[in-house]
Amino acid sequence: MKWAALVVLALAPLAGMGNYPLHLLIMCLLWGFVYTSWAIMGRLGMVSLGHGAFLGIGAYVVVLLWNHAGISPWLGTPIALVLTAVVAFVIGYPCFRFKIVGHYFALVTLALTEVARLVIVALRDQTGGSLGATPNTALADSAWSLGALQFSSKLIWFYIILVAWLAGLWIWGRVDRSMTRLALEAISQEEDAAASVGMNVTRLKLGVTLLSALMTCFGGVLYAQYQLYVNPETVSGIGISLQIVFGAIVGGMFVRLGPTVGAAITLLLAEVLRLAIGHDVHGLDTTIYGLMLVLFIIFMPKGILGAILEALEKRRAAKTAAATA
Amino acid sequence: MQVFDIFLLEAVVNGILLGGILALLALGLNLVFGVIDVVWICYAELIMLGMYAVYYGHNVFGWPLWLALVFGVAVVAVLGALLHQFVIRPVLAAEPINQLLVTGGVLFFLQAVATLAFGIEFKNIGIRLPQLSVGEMYLSVARLIAFLVALAGMIGMYLFLTRSYLGTAIRAISQDRAIMPLMGVNPNRIFLITSALGGGLAGLAACLLVLQYDIHPAIGLTFGPITFMVCVMGGLGNMIGGFIAAFIFAQFISVGGFFLHIEWGYVIAFVFFIGMMFWRPQGILGSK
Numbered sequence: 301m302k303w304a305a306l307v308v309l310a311l312a313p314l315a316g317m318g319n320y321p322l323h324l325l326i327m328c329l330l331w332g333f334v335y336t337s338w339a340i341m342g343r344l345g346m347v348s349l350g351h352g353a354f355l356g357i358g359a360y361v362v363v364l365l366w367n368h369a370g371i372s373p374w375l376g377t378p379i380a381l382v383l384t385a386v387v388a389f390v391i392g393y394p395c396f397r398f399k400i401v402g403h404y405f406a407l408v409t410l411a412l413t414e415v416a417r418l419v420i421v422a423l424r425d426q427t428g429g430s431l432g433a434t435p436n437t438a439l440a441d442s443a444w445s446l447g448a449l450q451f452s453s454k455l456i457w458f459y460i461i462l463v464a465w466l467a468g469l470w471i472w473g474r475v476d477r478s479m480t481r482l483a484l485e486a487i488s489q490e491e492d493a494a495a496s497v498g499m500n501v502t503r504l505k506l507g508v509t510l511l512s513a514l515m516t517c518f519g520g521v522l523y524a525q526y527q528l529y530v531n532p533e534t535v536s537g538i539g540i541s542l543q544i545v546f547g548a549i550v551g552g553m554f555v556r557l558g559p560t561v562g563a564a565i566t567l568l569l570a571e572v573l574r575l576a577i578g579h580d581v582h583g584l585d586t587t588i589y590g591l592m593l594v595l596f597i598i599f600m601p602k603g604i605l606g607a608i609l610e611a612l613e614k615r616r617a618a619k620t621a622a623a624t625a
Numbered sequence: 626m627q628v629f630d631i632f633l634l635e636a637v638v639n640g641i642l643l644g645g646i647l648a649l650l651a652l653g654l655n656l657v658f659g660v661i662d663v664v665w666i667c668y669a670e671l672i673m674l675g676m677y678a679v680y681y682g683h684n685v686f687g688w689p690l691w692l693a694l695v696f697g698v699a700v701v702a703v704l705g706a707l708l709h710q711f712v713i714r715p716v717l718a719a720e721p722i723n724q725l726l727v728t729g730g731v732l733f734f735l736q737a738v739a740t741l742a743f744g745i746e747f748k749n750i751g752i753r754l755p756q757l758s759v760g761e762m763y764l765s766v767a768r769l770i771a772f773l774v775a776l777a778g779m780i781g782m783y784l785f786l787t788r789s790y791l792g793t794a795i796r797a798i799s800q801d802r803a804i805m806p807l808m809g810v811n812p813n814r815i816f817l818i819t820s821a822l823g824g825g826l827a828g829l830a831a832c833l834l835v836l837q838y839d840i841h842p843a844i845g846l847t848f849g850p851i852t853f854m855v856c857v858m859g860g861l862g863n864m865i866g867g868f869i870a871a872f873i874f875a876q877f878i879s880v881g882g883f884f885l886h887i888e889w890g891y892v893i894a895f896v897f898f899i900g901m902m903f904w905r906p907q908g909i910l911g912s913k
Contacts, residue, residue, distance in 0.1 A: 345722075347722045347725075347726070391899065394903040395902075395903075398903055400902060400903075402721050402722055403664050403721055403722060403725045404857065404902065406722065406725055407664075407853050407854070407857050407902075408898075408899055408902050410850060410853065411850065411854060411895045411898050411899050412895075412899065414850045414891070414895055415892055415895045415896060415899075418888045418889075418891050418892045418895070419888075419892055421888050422885075422886055422888035422889050422892065537846075538846055538849065538850055539846060542729050542732070542733070545726065545729070546726075546729065546730065546733070549726065582740050582741065582744065582745055583736075583737040583738070583739075583740030583741040583842070584737075584741055585737075586733060586736070586737035586740070587734060587737035587738050587740075587741055589733060589737070590730055590731070590732075590733035590734025590735070590736070590737050590738075591734055593727075593729075593730030593733060593734070594712060594727055594730040594731055594734060596730075597716065597723055597726050597727040597730055598712070598715045598716055598727060601719070601723060
């Protein structure tokens with residue numbers, strides 16, 4: 301069942317999908333990957349509002365190295381990942397060591413994402429500031445360039461991002477089944493008690509944070525190379541950081557496909573409303589989206605997919621109970 | 626380069642005045658946080674709506690400025706109470722982080738509603754206060770007023786909280802939420818009043834911001850984060866701490882911006898904030 305769905309998804313673009321639906325599908329998977337990366341730590345009680353910083357590092361480091369030093373994204377990506385790991389460590393270690401949790405953690409990471417945005421804007425001579433930056437094209441006389449990681453065909457991007465998304469889900473599953481997840485759940489409930497039975501709180505939290513940050517950074521690289529345009533507002537700062545958090549929450553951050561469902565709903569909602577109402581009404585889709593967010597957090601904190609799965613589970617349990625009785 | 630010149634002095638003085646604005650911004654958020662223990666992530670968006678209210682009162686309905694300003698304060702005070710009643714109250718018993726996130730959802734909602742209702746064009750009320758020239762320095766009159774209002778607001782708040790019956794009840798409930806109902810105080814009523822007061826202070830900030838900045842739906846994002854940092858660094862709920870923190874931040878921004886560029890001023894302020902969180906997470910005046 302699961303595999304059949306995957307085969308259908310992988311073959312769907314070959315069945316003559318238009319360019320625009322394909323673009324939407326790619327964006328769903330790409331943001332699904334980023335939201336999943338966030339949920340890996342978010343579901344364990346570490347609500348970071350700073351993931352825009354990691355996304356921004358991934359997007360900008362690779363584009364800047366390519367534009368100013370001619371360094372291929374194949375080399376730029378590891379550099380961006382190392383930089384992300386350093387930033388995540390410098391912020392994460394003291395946070396976890398000094399037990400900065402809950403909304404204090406959220407606000408420290410919020411400061412981080414704003415620092416990333418402001419640095420990008422301030423370095424306007426290199427980054428183009430608020431106007432954004434475009435990687436120098438390597439597609440002048442060919443349809444694709446492997447060295448520059450630029451492809452004009454959306455199909456190639458679909459498969460690259462599909463693989464990244466699947467890898468993200470696989471990592472999510474690995475973390476879900478690990479002892480680390482159980483330990484961190486215990487920590488998120490009662491940190492002192494967990495520490496008293498010998499859990500190394502700082503190390504466990506730091507490990508998951510690094511994993512989540514690195515994946516988000518990689519998502520940033522893919523975003524920049526696919527869109528061939530980066531802008532400080534769309535890859536860093538408070539706006540995108542909140543968007544990541546809310547995407548994961550709407551879909552359901554406690555289930556594997558939840559963040560992806562959140563990404564799909566967010567994108568489709570905007571598209572459907574645009575089709576239904578037209579381009580002229582600015583802000584209607586985000587109005588409905590914002591209202592949805594508020595209602596979700598109040599009435600359905602487990603998200604859409606989370607609530608559906610829970611309801612199915614209950615029905616199945618009732619059935620087995622009826623069968624055994 | 627001679628560093629201690631008149632321009633640096635101007636930057637320092639402007640920093641002090643900017644501190645007044647930040648302190649005023651932080652005042653309402655601090656009150657709400659101190660009493661209800663909820664961070665309104667959408668606080669700056671309430672201010673944005675207050676700015677629109679003043680604009681509509683003065684420029685669209687053609688009211689005199691003082692009436693438009695009063696209208697702005699009243700609108701945000703009502704919004705604060707509504708926010709508490711319909712959004713915060715249902716999640717008061719939920720995990721603290723849900724309370725933070727739900728107001729984040731309100732942030733998106735208010736921003737989008739403002740875009741829908743007012744459009745994305747920049748608006749301004751067409752009143753620009755003059756620059757005051759002192760010696761060779763140029764100081765913004767609007768900032769001077771903001772500074773004085775912030776000072777008056779803080780003193781007024783202090784007197785209200787310490788000298789009035791209602792203020793005493795508010796302080797008591799912020800110390801022990803569970804015991805106050807037994808003393809015959811209705812906590813929900815107190816929370817509602819506090820939210821309206823916090824909203825009113827946000828409206829006051831809006832009145833002063835509208836004199837110096839253009840209004841657009843995303844303006845909240847430009848000063849929202851710095852307001853949270855000021856509150857947290859002052860020790861959330863600690864008004865005097867918030868006041869001092871506002872001036873420290875403002876100096877970083879103003880003087881840092883003088884030597885480098887305004888964005889670097891903010892970067893230094895935020896990095897300083899992160900460092901301070903590790904050093905004194907309870908805030909500069911907070912106690913363990």
